[in-house]
Amino acid sequence: RIGIIRIDSGELKSDAMNTWCNANGYTLQFTAPYTSAHNGRVERMHLTIMNRMRAM
Template sequence: VYCTDNSELRIVKMSDWLKTKETMHEFTALYTSAHIGQVEHYHCTLMNKAKTM
Protein backbone atom coordinates (compact mmCIF):
# COMPACT_ATOMS: atom_id res chain seq x y z
CA VAL A 1 0.00 0.00 0.00
CA TYR A 2 1.31 3.43 -1.00
CA CYS A 3 -0.45 6.29 0.79
CA THR A 4 -0.26 9.94 -0.31
CA ASP A 5 -2.01 13.11 0.72
CA ASN A 6 -4.20 13.42 -2.35
CA SER A 7 -2.30 16.31 -3.90
CA GLU A 8 0.94 16.34 -5.88
CA LEU A 9 1.20 12.59 -6.49
CA ARG A 10 -2.35 12.11 -7.77
CA ILE A 11 -1.26 11.53 -11.35
CA VAL A 12 -2.28 8.77 -13.71
CA LYS A 13 1.28 7.67 -14.52
CA MET A 14 2.05 7.13 -10.83
CA SER A 15 -1.11 5.09 -10.27
CA ASP A 16 -0.45 3.04 -13.40
CA TRP A 17 3.13 2.33 -12.31
CA LEU A 18 1.96 1.24 -8.85
CA LYS A 19 -0.54 -1.13 -10.46
CA THR A 20 2.30 -2.79 -12.39
CA LYS A 21 4.00 -3.37 -9.01
CA GLU A 22 0.73 -4.76 -7.57
CA THR A 23 0.66 -1.90 -5.06
CA MET A 24 -2.53 -0.15 -3.96
CA HIS A 25 -2.49 3.66 -4.06
CA GLU A 26 -4.54 5.11 -1.21
CA PHE A 27 -5.25 8.79 -0.67
CA THR A 28 -5.72 10.64 2.58
CA ALA A 29 -7.54 13.92 3.06
CA LEU A 30 -5.59 17.07 2.29
CA TYR A 31 -3.84 18.57 5.30
CA THR A 32 -5.99 20.83 7.42
CA SER A 33 -5.18 22.68 10.62
CA ALA A 34 -7.44 20.29 12.53
CA HIS A 35 -5.44 17.25 11.40
CA ILE A 36 -2.14 18.92 12.16
CA GLY A 37 -3.39 19.90 15.62
CA GLN A 38 -4.39 16.32 16.40
CA VAL A 39 -0.99 15.02 15.30
CA GLU A 40 0.87 17.68 17.30
CA HIS A 41 -1.18 16.78 20.40
CA TYR A 42 -0.38 13.09 19.93
CA HIS A 43 3.34 13.80 19.53
CA CYS A 44 3.32 15.94 22.66
CA THR A 45 1.60 13.15 24.60
CA LEU A 46 4.17 10.60 23.39
CA MET A 47 7.08 12.87 24.31
CA ASN A 48 5.69 13.48 27.80
CA LYS A 49 5.25 9.74 28.37
CA ALA A 50 8.77 9.08 27.13
CA LYS A 51 10.19 11.70 29.52
CA THR A 52 8.58 10.01 32.51
CA MET A 53 10.15 6.64 31.73
Protein backbone atom coordinates (compact mmCIF):
# COMPACT_ATOMS: atom_id res chain seq x y z
CA ARG A 1 0.00 0.00 0.00
CA ILE A 2 1.24 3.47 -0.87
CA GLY A 3 1.65 5.65 2.20
CA ILE A 4 3.63 8.61 0.89
CA ILE A 5 2.81 10.82 -2.08
CA ARG A 6 5.71 12.93 -3.36
CA ILE A 7 4.79 15.87 -5.59
CA ASP A 8 6.40 19.05 -6.78
CA SER A 9 5.37 22.39 -5.31
CA GLY A 10 2.77 22.94 -8.02
CA GLU A 11 -0.98 22.96 -8.27
CA LEU A 12 -1.53 20.02 -5.91
CA LYS A 13 -0.04 21.93 -2.97
CA SER A 14 -3.36 23.03 -1.53
CA ASP A 15 -5.44 22.70 1.61
CA ALA A 16 -7.89 20.44 -0.22
CA MET A 17 -5.14 17.99 -1.22
CA ASN A 18 -3.67 18.08 2.28
CA THR A 19 -7.08 17.41 3.83
CA TRP A 20 -7.75 14.52 1.42
CA CYS A 21 -4.38 12.93 2.15
CA ASN A 22 -4.86 13.21 5.91
CA ALA A 23 -8.37 11.72 5.69
CA ASN A 24 -7.12 8.75 3.64
CA GLY A 25 -3.93 8.06 5.59
CA TYR A 26 -1.37 9.41 3.12
CA THR A 27 1.64 11.60 3.85
CA LEU A 28 2.52 14.40 1.43
CA GLN A 29 6.14 15.16 0.61
CA PHE A 30 7.17 18.07 -1.58
CA THR A 31 10.27 18.29 -3.73
CA ALA A 32 12.33 21.46 -3.80
CA PRO A 33 11.29 23.95 -6.48
CA TYR A 34 13.05 23.73 -9.87
CA THR A 35 14.88 20.49 -9.01
CA SER A 36 13.31 17.69 -11.02
CA ALA A 37 16.31 15.49 -10.14
CA HIS A 38 14.83 14.99 -6.67
CA ASN A 39 11.88 13.29 -8.30
CA GLY A 40 13.93 11.54 -11.00
CA ARG A 41 12.24 8.14 -11.00
CA VAL A 42 8.79 9.64 -11.50
CA GLU A 43 10.03 12.15 -14.08
CA ARG A 44 11.58 9.29 -16.08
CA MET A 45 8.37 7.24 -15.85
CA HIS A 46 6.35 10.23 -17.14
CA LEU A 47 8.74 10.52 -20.09
CA THR A 48 8.40 6.80 -20.84
CA ILE A 49 4.59 6.93 -20.70
CA MET A 50 4.43 10.03 -22.91
CA ASN A 51 6.77 8.46 -25.49
CA ARG A 52 4.62 5.32 -25.63
CA MET A 53 1.47 7.39 -26.04
CA ARG A 54 3.01 9.33 -28.92
CA ALA A 55 3.95 6.06 -30.64
CA MET A 56 0.32 4.85 -30.66
